[in-house]
Ligand code: C2E
Ligand code: MG
């Protein structure tokens with residue numbers, strides 16, 4: 001009967017028995033398989049499976065013993081599916097989807113065990129750990145939805161300095177979430193979580209609203225300042241055809257000129273030139289600038305700079321931190337020169353020391369952002385600093 005890609009059974013042959021260890025699942029190509037389980041020593045019919053049905057996949061998914069017996073009712077042809085094929089896909093799946101699947105499986109097994117009177121079914125411990133992790137994610141996601149309603153999300157403004165004059169040019173808005181029990185949750189964690197689902201869209205809208213409110217307050221309370229706020233746009237928002245229109249609507253509602261808002265798109269995204277090109281065109285048509293964030297990390301590709309008309313390149317802090325390394329210095333110098341040739345301005349991120357700032361000034365870098373210039377501050381503190 002055996003071949004690695006095709007199994008043939010005669011009527012009455014048993015494919016696997018209740019209690020067997022799982023090795024393989026099967027796709028029924030032809031014929032009928034009867035699935036039974038034992039109750040008080042008697043076989044009970046669970047169902048008949050015919051062409052197109054999967055059989056034996058449950059035990060392979062959760063690594064439990066077979067909870068039923070499969071017997072050919074007629075001549076059958078089956079394609080075996082190695083457990084590794086399922087395991088690989090299952091591991092690649094979204095952990096939340098995996099938790100849902102394993103939870104349903106465990107519920108079915110419990111129901112089956114109750115029905116047959118075979119007691120409880122042990123669940124593999126790794127499934128438990130994984131589910132706990134996935135459930136924690138679901139919990140955090142619900143809390144993030146709540147956080148917007150309770151206004152627990154806040155923006156901090158980090159100053160960006162014009163190096164030659166030493167003047168403040170604007171800020172980058174960085175989002176902070178203070179969870180009532182977990183404390184401060186890093187944006188690296190909750191933005192990544194929000195980006196896994198469409199939750200990033202309301203989070204992004206919320207942050208944009210906060211940015212517009214801050215720009216309005218700066219215009220009202222420090223009218224002599226002409227400052228911009230740069231704000232991080234996530235990959236999902238980039239793909240939204242109406243995105244720029246919605247940004248403009250928010251700006252209009254707060255009576256803010258589009259030139260005061262800059263969009264940052266991180267290079268760690270696999271950039272979709274078509275979509276980002278359209279976004280940049282629309283932003284430019286409205287008078288808004290767009291920056292390429294974290295340049296030099298992620299999917300660095302000169303095509304980004306060739307195909308996309310970014311106004312600003314933000315050199316990632318990883319390079320600025322190592323400016324004392326001659327190779328790193330050579331790269332930063334080359335990026336600044338390349339940006340100048342392309343007509344782009346450069347912001348150095350993560351500037352922490354006077355030596356780094358002096359070096360950047362010598363290289364002709366226009367803007368600096370980092371703890372030396374200022375840490376991210378609340379909007380109140382940023383406005384108070386403008387008044388001094
Ligand atoms: P980013 O846009 O590259 O922001 C700069 C990050 O570097 C910020 O981290 C900032 O606090 C940190 N930083 C600034 N200066 C220094 C310095 O001198 N030294 C060091 N060591 N770090 C410095 P943060 O606030 O943790 O944000 C991390 C990332 O999360 C941001 O990187 C951005 O990609 C993302 N992010 C933050 N807020 C938002 C948001 O509202 N929406 C989206 N889509 N992403 C956001
Ligand atoms: Mg940024």
Ligand code: MG
Pocket residue numbers: 293294314316349
């Ligand atoms: Mg950055």
